[in-house]
Amino acid sequence: MSVVVSSSLPPPDTRRWTLDEYHRLIRGGNLTEDDSVELLEGWIVSKMSRNADHDLAIEDLEDALRPMLPAGFRIRVQCALTVASSESEPAPDLIVCTSQDGRRGRHPEPGDTSLVVEVADSSLRGDRGRKLRIYANGGIPVHWIVNLNDRQVEVYTDPTGPSPRPKYRSKQIYRNGSKIPVSLNDDELGTIVAKSIFPK
Amino acid sequence: MVMTIKPQPVKSHARITRATKPAVRPAPEVCAYPVRRFTVDEYHRMIDAGILGEDDRVELINGWIIATMPKNPPHEVTMRRTELQLREVIPEGWWLDIRKQITTSVSEPEPDFTVVVGNPDRYANRHPGYGDIALVVEVADTSVIFDQTTRRDLYAQTRLPIYWIVNIADRQVEVYADPGGPARKRLYRSTTIFVPGQQVPVVIDGRTVGQVPVSSLLPA
Numbered sequence: 001m002s003v004v005v006s007s008s009l010p011p012p013d014t015r016r017w018t019l020d021e022y023h024r025l026i027r028g029g030n031l032t033e034d035d036s037v038e039l040l041e042g043w044i045v046s047k048m049s050r051n052a053d054h055d056l057a058i059e060d061l062e063d064a065l066r067p068m069l070p071a072g073f074r075i076r077v078q079c080a081l082t083v084a085s086s087e088s089e090p091a092p093d094l095i096v097c098t099s100q101d102g103r104r105g106r107h108p109e110p111g112d113t114s115l116v117v118e119v120a121d122s123s124l125r126g127d128r129g130r131k132l133r134i135y136a137n138g139g140i141p142v143h144w145i146v147n148l149n150d151r152q153v154e155v156y157t158d159p160t161g162p163s164p165r166p167k168y169r170s171k172q173i174y175r176n177g178s179k180i181p182v183s184l185n186d187d188e189l190g191t192i193v194a195k196s197i198f199p200k
Numbered sequence: 201m202v203m204t205i206k207p208q209p210v211k212s213h214a215r216i217t218r219a220t221k222p223a224v225r226p227a228p229e230v231c232a233y234p235v236r237r238f239t240v241d242e243y244h245r246m247i248d249a250g251i252l253g254e255d256d257r258v259e260l261i262n263g264w265i266i267a268t269m270p271k272n273p274p275h276e277v278t279m280r281r282t283e284l285q286l287r288e289v290i291p292e293g294w295w296l297d298i299r300k301q302i303t304t305s306v307s308e309p310e311p312d313f314t315v316v317v318g319n320p321d322r323y324a325n326r327h328p329g330y331g332d333i334a335l336v337v338e339v340a341d342t343s344v345i346f347d348q349t350t351r352r353d354l355y356a357q358t359r360l361p362i363y364w365i366v367n368i369a370d371r372q373v374e375v376y377a378d379p380g381g382p383a384r385k386r387l388y389r390s391t392t393i394f395v396p397g398q399q400v401p402v403v404i405d406g407r408t409v410g411q412v413p414v415s416s417l418l419p420a
Contacts, residue, residue, distance in 0.1 A: 010235040011350055015258050015265040021251055028249045030242055037236050045233040130233070 016042030019087055038080075039089040041132060047091065053199045057119045057146050058093050060197050065096065068182055068189040073114070074099045080107040081116070083138035085162040090131060093146075096184065098114045110138035113183045123146040132156065137166035142183070151198050153180055237263025240308055259301075260308040262354060268310065269343060274368055274419045277343055278339045279312060282417050286337070289402045289410025290315055302336075303327040304358040309351065313337035315404060333360050334404045341368040341375065352376060356388045361389065362403055366417050373400050373414050 017025070022039045025031045036047040062075055069075070078091050088175040089107065094117040116135050135143045139161040145154040152175045156168035174180045179191035204224065238246070243260045246252045257268040270277075279298075286296055297314040316328040323332075336355055340347040343349040347365050355363045356379040365374040372395050376388035394400045396418065399411035 010231050010233075010264045011261065011266055011346055012231075013267045013269060014231050014235055015256070015267050024251050025246065028245070028251065030238075030246055030249070030251070031236075035236065040233055043231050043234045045232045046236045048234075072205070 004132065010043075014043065016087070017044060018042070019082065019084055019089060022089060026122075038091050041134065042087040042097055052122065053148055054093075054119050054121055055198055056199055057148060058117075060121075061094060061117065061146065061192075064192045064196060065182065069096065070184070070189070072099050073097070073184065076108065079125075081113060082107045082109050083134050084109070085139075086134050086137040086166075088134045090134060092116045092131070092135075105141075110135075110140045113140050115137075115142045115144065115182075116140050117144040117146060119146040119148065119198050131165060132168065133166050137162055141185075146197055148198065151195070152173065153194050153197065155180060235264060237306075238265060239263065239305065240303060243308060259310045260306075261350060262346050263306055272341065275341050277419050278366055278417060281419075282313065282337060282339060285412045285416050286313060286315070286402070289412065291404060293317065293411050294404055295320060297328070301327045302333065303329045304354065307354055307358075309354065311336040312339045319404075330358050330360070335362045335364065335402070336360050337364040337366060339366045340367065345384055348374070352388065355379075356386045357384075359386065364400070368418060371396060371418055373417060376398060377403075386395055 010041065019039065021134060022031075022044065025044075031037060031044070038045050038047060058077060062077060065075060067118050074097055076095050076097060078093060079095075080089050080091050081095055094115075095108065095113050096115040097112045097116075099106050103112060104107075118131055130173065132145075134158040136156075139159050141157065141159065143156040143159075145156070149156060155172045157172075158168065158169040160166050160169065174194040176195050178194050180194055181191055182189045238260065240260065243252075243265070252258060252265075258265050259268055260266075265385070283296070283298065290296055295316050295318065297311075297316055298311050299312060300314060301308050301310050302314055308327065313336065314328060314333055316323070316332045317334065318332070336372050338347045338351065344367055352363060352365075356376070359379045361377065361379065363376040365376075367374055372393050373392065375392045376390070377392075378389040380389055381387050394414045396415040399413050400417075401408045402410045402412055
């Protein structure tokens with residue numbers, strides 16, 4: 001039996017969880033691998049299902065980035081990233097982080113992470129607002145939103161870090177043939193042509 | 201058992217009428233994320249594992265774990281008045297629970313009052329649920345919208361026979377009764393509003409066991 005539910009969004013005062021509680025829920029088997037969830041600003045959130053173009057864009061981006069990466073860097077796709085400053089553990093579409101020496105037993109954190117990418121179509125508003133806030137709060141230096149609806153890549157830099165209103169102070173938009181600079185810790189590694197990421 | 205109901209004198213509160221402003225509380229944190237819902241089983245495991253502790257003032261409502269709001273003085277005084285009135289009329293064989301959990305298929309709410317059948321030992325290994333409950337009562341001020349919508353739907357779905365909202369904001373008692381309808385869309389088919397000057401009948405298991413004056417429940 002299920003109940004009549006007035007709305008799919010939770011009521012006010014839905015309980016928030018700390019990262020520690022969230023990890024205990026996972027360890028205690030309350031959240032399992034079948035659970036497709038993230039911790040976003042203390043809320044345990046079901047992940048959205050993704051369409052084919054979304055996943056294709058991640059593949060194309062991964063192919064473009066991989067040859068540029070120097071030794072010691074990794075690409076992770078839809079894996080957990082711990083952002084302690086905002087009680088969050090999202091699973092971004094793609095991150096570039098240092099390889100795992102020294103972080104056995106934990107997920108990458110903002111200090112390990114040079115670039116975080118979200119591919120957005122239907123979930124654009126959410127990604128733009130809330131996840132950007134989480135990444136800016138963590139101080140991840142560069143955040144890309146691959147915006148499938150508008151066929152543009154938005155590059156956000158210069159995060160505020162922990163703040164009541166976290167944001168990126170700079171935003172650049174790349175479309176069509178314009179070249180998106182790929183830099184890791186201020187070293188420019190190369191460029192990616194914007195339209196190469198989007199499905200033909 | 202026949203109960204005689206003494207009419208409650210309406211007291212004058214002129215001397216204690218001060219401007220009682222509700223305590224200022226922060227706006228509830230509205231969450232726009234599709235938060236994951238938990239089953240009653242998962243919820244119990246969190247409690248058993250100590251992840252949800254005794255300090256957690258929460259309810260499970262339609263799978264969402266919700267912090268119960270801190271109560272302000274008008275709410276608490278209405279609780280006391282309502283308790284007094286209900287204790288007067290509840291017949292033998294029934295028990296008045298105050299802020300105790302009840303269990304439904306997808307929820308474990310904690311109504312302000314629940315009139316349950318039998319003695320407390322009946323509930324040694326489980327919380328009261330459908331079939332044990334004659335009446336649920338919520339005292340509502342800031343929570344009134346939630347109590348009139350999500351909570352009402354939940355209680356109707358669980359077929360709790362009668363649900364009262366002692367509505368402080370609108371100074372009325374709302375009585376919802378006769379839950380029914382298609383299996384997944386049960387509603388209370390009867391709604392009656394009682395205002396000060398009127399008496400609310402207390403119906404337990406189909407029998408009217410007493411009358412409670414609206415003005416005896418609401419803060420002066």
